[in-house]
Amino acid sequence: MNIPRFKILLAACAGALAIASTWPPAYADDLLTVGAPPSLRTAFSEILPMFEREYDAPIKIVYTPSKTLLHQIEKGAPIDVFLSAGKEEVDYLHKKKLTLNGPPRIYAQTSLVLVMSSDSQASLISLRDALANKSLRIALGDPRTSSLGDATERALTKLSPSYKTRPHIVYAAHSEDIMELIRVGKADVGLVYRSDSINSGHVRMSDDDPFGTFVPIQFGQAIASTCRAPLREAAEKFSLFLMTPRIQKLLVKYGFDSAPLPVEPSAINRKEKAP
Numbered sequence: 001m002n003i004p005r006f007k008i009l010l011a012a013c014a015g016a017l018a019i020a021s022t023w024p025p026a027y028a029d030d031l032l033t034v035g036a037p038p039s040l041r042t043a044f045s046e047i048l049p050m051f052e053r054e055y056d057a058p059i060k061i062v063y064t065p066s067k068t069l070l071h072q073i074e075k076g077a078p079i080d081v082f083l084s085a086g087k088e089e090v091d092y093l094h095k096k097k098l099t100l101n102g103p104p105r106i107y108a109q110t111s112l113v114l115v116m117s118s119d120s121q122a123s124l125i126s127l128r129d130a131l132a133n134k135s136l137r138i139a140l141g142d143p144r145t146s147s148l149g150d151a152t153e154r155a156l157t158k159l160s161p162s163y164k165t166r167p168h169i170v171y172a173a174h175s176e177d178i179m180e181l182i183r184v185g186k187a188d189v190g191l192v193y194r195s196d197s198i199n200s201g202h203v204r205m206s207d208d209d210p211f212g213t214f215v216p217i218q219f220g221q222a223i224a225s226t227c228r229a230p231l232r233e234a235a236e237k238f239s240l241f242l243m244t245p246r247i248q249k250l251l252v253k254y255g256f257d258s259a260p261l262p263v264e265p266s267a268i269n270r271k272e273k274a275p
Contacts, residue, residue: 031060032234033078035069037085037147037219038176039110042199043254051241057234065146065173073098073224080227080235083107083219083242085174085193086147090220100227104220107242109257110195111215112155114207117182127210130189131160134167139178139190142171149173151217152191159211179203193217198255216257 036044041063052058062069066084073079073093082099084090090104114127130136140156141148149171156163163169170187172178175196181187183202190203191210197203221242223235241247252258 099222139187195255
């Protein structure tokens with residue numbers, strides 16, 4: 001045996017195992033693995049059981065900020081369907097040829113709103129007034145870790161280019177974390193997705209039009225290049241399932257806006273079940 005070559009092979013195997021060990025346990029089985037933002041948690045409590053029942057295809061859902069999921073896919077984590085809380089992450093993967101079904105499909109849409117504690121006795125305040133009041137603690141999405149942070153940064157930069165120099169800005173990974181900061185008294189107001197604020201019992205909208213114009217946030221999805229071959233058909237069915245009119249109506253029920261151009265139900269062939 002060529003000893004040097006054998007040592008190189010062992011080192012390569014060890015490296016692969018080291019990368020795989022950083023993936024969450026949810027990726028360890030052969031279920032259809034869907035990586036999704038926490039914003040979908042409430043809606044998916046109804047939507048996922050529908051798909052599993054109708055298509056006889058169990059799903060393993062992994063709720064993680066979109067940028068984290070993106071980096072995991074780049075490293076080869078076996079995520080079959082990538083649902084982002086934005087469009088840019090899927091665009092990025094598509095340009096790197098890390099998606100299998102083309103450019104992003106827009107499956108949901110929402111917008112940014114300013115929220116405050118539902119228990120607060122303070123008067124409602126606009127985003128502009130909140131930025132001007134230097135004593136207010138404002139919670140924002142972190143652009144380094146989340147789609148929410150990216151969207152917030154783009155919108156705030158247009159409204160107030162110097163906002164980052166303002167004191168008392170705190171950052172969090174996503175809407176759930178921002179609302180938790182407000183709930184426990186570590187922030188006074190925060191910018192979150194409208195859909196998340198509607199599904200929370202801890203906050204109320206303080207400014208539902210914080211930028212003076214509608215700024216749509218589109219959620220994109222794609223089948224990841226890391227999709228496992230035996231699950232490709234189920235992945236495509238799930239991707240199309242989210243685009244059907246009845247699922248779009250359910251997303252609206254849970255606070256999302258209507259996404260453009262859903263596909264017709266005939267685009268999907270349900271698995272025939274024995275009577």
